[in-house]
Amino acid sequence: MPSRRYMHPKFAVVGHPNKGKSSIVSTLAFDDAVQISDTPGSTTKKQSFPLTVDGKILYELFDTPGFQRARRVLAWLEKHDVPADKKHEVVQAFINEHKEDERFQDEIELLEPIMAGAGIIYVVDGSKPYGEEYEAEMEILRWTGQPSMALINLIGDTNYVEEWKRALGHYFKMVRVFNPMEADFIQHLNLLESMAQLNEEWIVPVKASIILFKQYHEQMFEQSASSITQLVHHSLSHIEQLSLTHEDATAEEREEIQEKYQMQLRTYELESQKKIEKIWNHDHLQKVQESLLFEGMDLFSKESASIFGLTRKELLITGATGGAVTGAGIDLLFGGSTLLLGSAIGALVGGSGVFFGFNELSDIKVLGQNLGKKYLEIGPMKNLNFPYILLNRALYHASEVASRSHALRSVAKFEMGKSFTERWMDESTRKSLEKFHSKFRSGDEVKEEERKEYESLILTALKNIID
Amino acid sequence: MNLKTYINLYELVKTHKGTREENRALGLEYEKIKNEPVKQLEVWTKKHTPTLGKPLLSDTFSTYLYGMTLTLVIIAFFLGFFSGVGLLSYSGHEPVNVIYYMAMVVLLPLATMTLTLFSMFRANASQSLLVHISPAFWMEKMLRFLPQKAQSSLQELKINPLLSNWLIIKRSQLLALMFSLGLLVALLGMVITKDIAFAWSTTLQVSPNEFHSLLHTLAFAWRDIFPWAVPSVELIEQSQYFRLGEKLDTQMIQNASKLGEWWKFLAFATLFYAILLRFGMWILSMFGFKKALKRSLLSLEGASILLREMNEPIITTSATVEKKNVVPQGSHTMQEVEDLDGSYDRTLGWAMSSDELRVLNDSMQVITPMAFDVGGANSLDEDSEIISKCQGEVLFYVKSWEPPTMDFIDFLEDLTRVADKVILAPVGTVEDAYLPKIKELEMWGRKLQQISSDKVWLKRSSVKTLSRESLNAES
Numbered sequence: 001m002p003s004r005r006y007m008h009p010k011f012a013v014v015g016h017p018n019k020g021k022s023s024i025v026s027t028l029a030f031d032d033a034v035q036i037s038d039t040p041g042s043t044t045k046k047q048s049f050p051l052t053v054d055g056k057i058l059y060e061l062f063d064t065p066g067f068q069r070a071r072r073v074l075a076w077l078e079k080h081d082v083p084a085d086k087k088h089e090v091v092q093a094f095i096n097e098h099k100e101d102e103r104f105q106d107e108i109e110l111l112e113p114i115m116a117g118a119g120i121i122y123v124v125d126g127s128k129p130y131g132e133e134y135e136a137e138m139e140i141l142r143w144t145g146q147p148s149m150a151l152i153n154l155i156g157d158t159n160y161v162e163e164w165k166r167a168l169g170h171y172f173k174m175v176r177v178f179n180p181m182e183a184d185f186i187q188h189l190n191l192l193e194s195m196a197q198l199n200e201e202w203i204v205p206v207k208a209s210i211i212l213f214k215q216y217h218e219q220m221f222e223q224s225a226s227s228i229t230q231l232v233h234h235s236l237s238h239i240e241q242l243s244l245t246h247e248d249a250t251a252e253e254r255e256e257i258q259e260k261y262q263m264q265l266r267t268y269e270l271e272s273q274k275k276i277e278k279i280w281n282h283d284h285l286q287k288v289q290e291s292l293l294f295e296g297m298d299l300f301s302k303e304s305a306s307i308f309g310l311t312r313k314e315l316l317i318t319g320a321t322g323g324a325v326t327g328a329g330i331d332l333l334f335g336g337s338t339l340l341l342g343s344a345i346g347a348l349v350g351g352s353g354v355f356f357g358f359n360e361l362s363d364i365k366v367l368g369q370n371l372g373k374k375y376l377e378i379g380p381m382k383n384l385n386f387p388y389i390l391l392n393r394a395l396y397h398a399s400e401v402a403s404r405s406h407a408l409r410s411v412a413k414f415e416m417g418k419s420f421t422e423r424w425m426d427e428s429t430r431k432s433l434e435k436f437h438s439k440f441r442s443g444d445e446v447k448e449e450e451r452k453e454y455e456s457l458i459l460t461a462l463k464n465i466i467d
Numbered sequence: 468m469n470l471k472t473y474i475n476l477y478e479l480v481k482t483h484k485g486t487r488e489e490n491r492a493l494g495l496e497y498e499k500i501k502n503e504p505v506k507q508l509e510v511w512t513k514k515h516t517p518t519l520g521k522p523l524l525s526d527t528f529s530t531y532l533y534g535m536t537l538t539l540v541i542i543a544f545f546l547g548f549f550s551g552v553g554l555l556s557y558s559g560h561e562p563v564n565v566i567y568y569m570a571m572v573v574l575l576p577l578a579t580m581t582l583t584l585f586s587m588f589r590a591n592a593s594q595s596l597l598v599h600i601s602p603a604f605w606m607e608k609m610l611r612f613l614p615q616k617a618q619s620s621l622q623e624l625k626i627n628p629l630l631s632n633w634l635i636i637k638r639s640q641l642l643a644l645m646f647s648l649g650l651l652v653a654l655l656g657m658v659i660t661k662d663i664a665f666a667w668s669t670t671l672q673v674s675p676n677e678f679h680s681l682l683h684t685l686a687f688a689w690r691d692i693f694p695w696a697v698p699s700v701e702l703i704e705q706s707q708y709f710r711l712g713e714k715l716d717t718q719m720i721q722n723a724s725k726l727g728e729w730w731k732f733l734a735f736a737t738l739f740y741a742i743l744l745r746f747g748m749w750i751l752s753m754f755g756f757k758k759a760l761k762r763s764l765l766s767l768e769g770a771s772i773l774l775r776e777m778n779e780p781i782i783t784t785s786a787t788v789e790k791k792n793v794v795p796q797g798s799h800t801m802q803e804v805e806d807l808d809g810s811y812d813r814t815l816g817w818a819m820s821s822d823e824l825r826v827l828n829d830s831m832q833v834i835t836p837m838a839f840d841v842g843g844a845n846s847l848d849e850d851s852e853i854i855s856k857c858q859g860e861v862l863f864y865v866k867s868w869e870p871p872t873m874d875f876i877d878f879l880e881d882l883t884r885v886a887d888k889v890i891l892a893p894v895g896t897v898e899d900a901y902l903p904k905i906k907e908l909e910m911w912g913r914k915l916q917q918i919s920s921d922k923v924w925l926k927r928s929s930v931k932t933l934s935r936e937s938l939n940a941e942s
Contacts, residue, residue, distance in 0.1 A: 018870040018910075031785040052783045054491060068873035075847050103873070128868045129896060132843040133818040158898055216782040226771065281785065445629035448765040 009059040009202035010118035011195055012046075013151075014110045014141070016134060017066030019125045020153040020180060023407035025049055025063040027180035028188065030216075032284045032406045046109045051209055058209040059202075062118060064110035070136035073107050077143050088145040091115060111144065119198040120148035122168075126177060127156030130167045138171040147198035149174035151191075174198070180407040185217055223279045224402065225459040228394045229451060231272035235265050235390055236440035239379035249376050261378045266299050269390065273397050280401045299393070310388045310430075380441045387437045388430075392421055395458070399465040424461035432457055468509055468757075470532075470634070473764055474525035474624065476512045480769030483518045485511070487776050494777030504774050505761050511773060524624060536638055543642040547649020555657040562666035562708060565729050572650060572737040573685060579643060580748050583636060587755055590632040627763040633756040640749035647741030654737060658730045665729030666706040675704040682732065688739050696731040801912050803927040804890055810834040811890070812859030815882075817875055818843035819864060827864050827894060830901060835862070841878060854881050861886045867893035867903030871914045883922045891915065892926040 013021045022043060026032060029049035049061040067073075073094065080090045092115050098104040114120055120141050124134065141148055150168040152161055152175065161177055168175045176194050178187065189210050196206030240261040242253060277283050381387070425433075436454045439446060485493075493511060500506040516523070554568045626634070657663060667678065679700045683690065686697040698706075706726050764770060814835040816824035824838050839853045861882065865871070882889055893911050894901045908927055915925055 016869070017872060029784040029786070047786050047788075049784060049786050053780045054495065055781070066870075066872070069877070070872075071842075071845075071847055071874055072877075106873075125868075131818050131866065131869065132820075133869070135844060158896070212780075212782055215780075216784075219779055219782070223775070226775075230768075443628070445627055445763075446766060447762060448771075451766065451771070 007117055008057045009196070009199070009205055010062065010113060010116065011059065011121050012062040012064055012110065012113040012118040013121045013123060014064050014114070014137075015066060015123035016125075016137060017068070019066070019123050020155055020407075021066065021123045022063050023180040024121070024123055024151060024153060024178065025061055026407040027183055027405055028061055028191070030281045030406055032282050032408075044106065044109070046113060051212070053212055058205055058212065060118075062113040064113070065106040067110070067137045067140075068106040069103060070107070070133075070140060073104065074136045074140050077140065084145075087143045088115070091140070091144050107140075111140075114141070114144045114146050118146065119195065119202070120144070120146050121195065122148060122150045122172065123153055124150065124164055124168070125156070126152035126154045126161045126164050127158045129160050130163045134167070138168075142171060148172050149176065149194065149198055151175075152177045154179045181405050183405065184403070189213060220279050220402070221459055221462060222455070224276050224398045225455045225462060227272050227275045227279065228391070228398065228458050228462075229455045231268055231394055232387055232391060232437070232454075233440045233446065233451075234268050236381045236387055236437060237379075237443055238264055238268070238381070239377060239443075240264060242376040244374045244376060247374065253376055257376045257378050262299075265381075265390075269299055269393070272394060276394075276398050277401055280404075281406065282401050282404060299390070310385055380443055382441070384437075387433070387440075388421075388425075391433070391458075395424065395461055395465060396420055398462055402462070403466055420465075424464045429457065429461070468505060468760060468764070470630075470760065471523075471525040471529055472509055472512050473626075473630065473760055473767070474528055475516045475519065475523065476508060476764060476767060476770065477624070477626075478519055478524050479512060479515050480767060480773065483515055484769065484773065485515060485776075487781060490773060490776035491779075491781050501778060505764055507774060507777055508764050508770060511777065528624060532634075536641070539638075539642055540645045543645040544649040544652075547646035548653045549649075550646075551650040551653025552657065555654060555661075555663060557657075557661060557663045562664040562706070562726065564668050565665050565706075565733060566667055566669060568654075568733055569685075569736060572647070572733070572741040576643070576647065576741045576745060580744060583640065583748055583752075586632070586636055587752070590629055590636065590755070590759065627759075627766065629759045630756075630763040633752065633759040637749070637752040637756045640745060640752045644742065644745045644749055647737065647745055650741060651734065651737045654730065654734055658727070658734075662727065663730070664726040665733070666708045666726060667703070668708050675700055675707055678707075679703045685736065685740075686732065688743075689735050693731075693735065696735045698729060698732050702726075702728055801916050802921070802924045804924050805927070807831055807833060807862065807890070807892065807926060808860075811862040812836070813857050813886070814838045814862045814864065815853070815857075816840045816864045817878075818866065818869070824864065827901070831892075833862060842875060850878055851881070854878070854885055857882060857886050859886065860888045860890070862890050862892060864892050864894055865911070867895050867907040867911065870910060876914075876918065879918065879923065880920070883920045886922060888922055888924065890924045890926055 013025050015021050025047075029051075031049065043063065043065045045065070047063045049063065050057040051059050051061075076094055077087075077090050080093075082090055091111060094104075095108050095111055095115060098108060122138065122141060124130075148171075150164075150172040152164050152168070154161070154177065165175050174194060174197065176191060178191055183191075192206055192210050192213070196203045238261070240257055242257040242260065244253060274283070433454075436450065436457075439450065484490075490511070493514060494501070494507070497507065497510050500510070550571065551568075554571060555563055557563050673681075679698070682698055682703070690697045702725060706729065809832065811833060812835070814824065814828055814833060815838070816827065819827070819840050820843075821838070821840050824840055828835060828838060837856065839856070841850050841853055845853075863879075863882070865875070879889065879891075891911070893903045893908060895903045895907070908925075912925055912927065915923060
C-alpha cells in the first residue's frame with residue numbers, strides 16, 4: 001500500500017461576510033497587509049498565508065470570501081440524498097459543476113481549500129445576536145466532513161457569546177472566543193493549540209509551528225533591541241563636518257552645521273522606527289502616517305525633553321557617575337517645575353517641565369588643516385540627557401508597535417506620561433546604560449560583546465515594558 | 468582572512484547586503500561553520516566581492532599601504548645603517564664609545580618595546596597617544612602625495628580604530644626591525660672595512676667590575692652559548708678611557724688589537740635586543756592585528772545583521788501575493804425615506820421570526836394586512852411563495868448589523884418584480900432600541916446603490932426619528 005504523501009495542516013477561515021475573518025487572519029499571520037473592509041463582498045478571492053520556515057510550509061491559513069448564497073448551495077446539496085460518508089463528494093460535485101457559475105464564486109473560493117483538506121475555522125461576531133440565517137452556512141460546512149471549530153470574534157461592546165455558544169455547539173465540537181484586536185501573543189498561541197486539536201495528525205506540526213512562533217517572536221525582540229542599540233550608538237557617536245569658506249566660521253555656518261547635525265539624528269531615529277515597524281510586520285502603518293508616533297513632537301523639542309528625559313536629580317547623578325558634570329552643566333537649562341510630568345502632552349507643553357536645552361548638544365569646533373582646509377565639526381553628542389530621551393522614545397515606539405494588533409487599521413494615538421520611564425529604568429539600569437553611553441560618545445571601538453551587553457539591556461527593558 | 472577581506476566587507480555591507488533569502492541560503496550551504504562567525508563572514512565576502520566596482524577599494528588601499536610601507540622600510544633601513552655608520556665612525560684620535568651604540572641597540576629598543584606593549588593594551592582607544600607618536604602613524608600624512616581620486620576614496624574608508632591602531636603598531640615594529648637591521652649591517656660593515664678601537668667612557672662613577680657585571684647581565688641570552696661574545700673584566704679595564712688630556716692611554720694603545728673585540732658583544736646585543744626581541748614584537752603585533760581584524764570584522768556595521776540572516780531560519784507568515792480587495796462601487800443613486808407611513812400592503816422581515824416581526828410593526832406603529840418572515844431558515848421555495856403574495860408597497864425590515872448577502876439581493880430583486888415600492892428598513896438590536904448605527908446604514912446604502920431599481924428605498928432614519936419611534940414603542 002503506497003504511503004500517504006505528507007500534507008501540511010491547512011486552515012480555512014470562513015464565515016458570514018464582515019464577521020472579522022480577515023482580522024483574525026491578519027492577527028494569526030502577523031500581517032498588517034491583509035485588506036480589511038467594512039463593506040461586505042470586498043474579499044472575493046481566497047488568499048493563502050503560509051507559515052514557512054526556510055521556504056518549507058508548516059501550516060497554511062486561508063482568508064476566504066464570506067458566504068453569499070448559502071441557502072441556494074444547501075438546497076443544491078440537499079437534492080442529493082446520500083449517506084453521510086458520501087456527503088463530501090456532493091460538495092465536490094457542486095464545486096465542479098459550478099466552477100464557471102459567477103453566482104457561486106464566493107462559495108467555491110471558500111469551499112475549495114476545505115475540500116483540499118483544510119480544517120474549518122468558522123468565524124462569527126459574538127457582539128451581535130445569533131440568527132437562523134447562519135444555519136445554512138454551518139450545514140454546508142458539516143457536509144464537507146472536514147474537522148472544524150468555531151471562533152467567536154467580539155467585534156463590538158455587547159456580548160452574545162453564551163447565545164452563540166449554545167447554537168454553535170450543535171455544529172462544532174470546539175468553540176473558542178478570540179478577539180483579534182486585543183489578543184496577545186499567548187492567546188495567539190493558545191488558539192493555534194486549539195486548531196491543532198482538530199486533527200490528530202496536525203498536533204505535531206502545529207506544535208512545531210508554535211515553537212517556531214516563539215522563536216520568531218524572540219527574533220523580533222532581539223532585532224528590535226539591536227536596531228535601538230544601533231540608533232543610540234550612531235546618534236551618540238555621530239560627527240558632522242562642514243568645510244569653511246573663510247578662515248573663521250560665520251554664525252550662519254555654525255547654525256548650518258548644528259541644523260545638519262540635528263537633521264541627521266532625526267533621520268537616524270526615523271530610520272530606526274521604520275526598521276522596527278518592518279521587524280514587527282507593521283510596515284503598512286507608514287501608509288497611514290509618515291511616522292507612527294511623535295507626530296509634531298520633535299526629537300529636540302521641549303516636550304521630548306520633558307516626557308522622555310531624565311529628571312534633574314537623575315541627570316545630576318548621571319553626570320556625576322559619568323564624571324562629566326562640568327560638560328553637562330552648560331547644557332542644562334532648568335525651567336519650571338516637574339509637577340505636570342504625568343499629564344498629557346498638551347499640558348506638558350504648557351508646563352514645560354524640566355527642560356534640558358538642546359542649544360548645546362555638542363561643541364562646535366573649528367578644526368584642522370586637513371590638506372590645507374579648515375572645517376567645522378560638531379559631535380559626538382555631549383548632552384547627557386539626550387541618550388535617555390532618544391532611548392525612551394525608541395522603546396516607547398517599539399513597545400507600541402510590538403503590542404499592536406495586526407488587525408488594527410486605525411491611526412496609532414500617542415498617549416503617555418512620564419511614568420513610562422519608571423516601567424523599565426531603575427537606578428542600576430541607568431548606571432549600566434550610562435557606562436555604555438560614555439563609550440559610544442568616546443568614539444572608541446565598541447566590542448562585539450559590549451554591543452551585545454547593551455542589546456541585552458534594551459531587550460530586557462523592552463520585555464519589561466510589554467509584559 | 469586579511470585586511471582586504473575587512474575592506475571588502477566594509478564596502479559590501481554599505482552597498483550590497485544580499486537578500487535575506489540569499490544570505491540564509493549561504494548560511495545553510497555552509498552550515499558546518501555555523502559557529503564560526505568570522506569564517507562565515509569570509510565566505511560571504513568572497514561570494515559577494517565580484518559585485519563591487521573595480522578597482523576595489525581594498526586593492527587601492529593595499530597598494531597604497533604596500534607602497535608606503537616599502538618606502539618607509541627602505542628609509543628606516545638606511546636610517547639605521549647611517550646611524551650605525553655615524554655611531555661607529557672612528558677618526559683615529561678617539562676610540563668609539565660603545566655606550567652610544569649600546570644605548571641605540573639596547574636601551575632604545577627596550578624603551579620603545581615597552582611603549583609598544585602599553586600601546587597594545589591601549590589599542591582599543593581611538594585617540595591613543597602612544598599610537599600617535601609612532602612613525603607609522605605619520606604614514607597617513609603621506610596620503611596627500613597620492614592622486615586626488617585615490618585620496619578621496621581612501622578618505623571615505625573609516626577603519627575601526629582598534630584595527631588602525633594595530634595596523635600602526637604592526638607597521639612600527641617592522642620599521643624598527645628594519646632600522647635595527649640597518650644598524651647591524653653598519654656594524655658588520657664597519658668592523659670588516661675598518662679597524663675600530665672600541666672603548667667605554669662615562670661621567671658616572673662606574674668601576675670596570677660594575678660595568679662588567681652590567682654587560683654580563685645584558686648578555687644573559689647568549690653568554691652561556693657564546694661566552695666569547697661577552698667582554699672580559701680585563702678588556703673592560705683596558706678599554707676604559709677618559710677624555711681629559713685629549714690623549715689615549717698608553718695601555719690602550721698597547722692593547723689596541725684587543726679593543727676591537729668589543730664588536731662581538733655589540734653584534735650580539737644588536738642581534739638579540741634590536742632584532743630578535745623586535746622580531747618577537749613584530750610577531751606579537753601580527754597576532755594582535757589578526758585578533759583585531761577578527762574583532763573588527765564582527766563589529767563592522769551590518770555584520771551582525773548579516774550573521775543573523777545567515778544563521779536564523781527565515782520565518783514568514785505573510786501572504787506570498789499581496790492582494791488588493793476591490794470594494795464594489797454602485798452607480799445608482801440611493802432613494803431614501805425619512806419616516807415610515809402608518810400602513811403598508813405587506814411587511815417582511817429578513818431572517819426574523821414572525822414574533823420579532825410583529826413586535827417591530829408594533830414598535831414602528833405600522834399596520835399591515837400581511838406580515839411574512841423571509842430568508843433565515845426558510846427554504847427558497849417558501850420565499851418564492853411569499854414573493855408571489857406580495858404587492859403594492861412593502862416595508863422590508865432587515866437586521867442593520869448583518870451585511871446584505873447576495874442571497875438577500877436575489878430575494879430583493881425578485882420582490883421588486885411584483886411590488887410597486889419596497890422600503891428597506893434596517894433595524895438595530897433590541898439593546899440598541901432598534902436603532903441602527905450610522906456605519907451600518909452607510910454599509911446598506913453602499914450595497915443598495917449596486918441595485919439599479921427605482922422601486923427600492925432605504926429608510927435612512929435620523930437618530931432623532933428613530934428615537935421617537937423607539938420611545939413610542941416603549942410607551
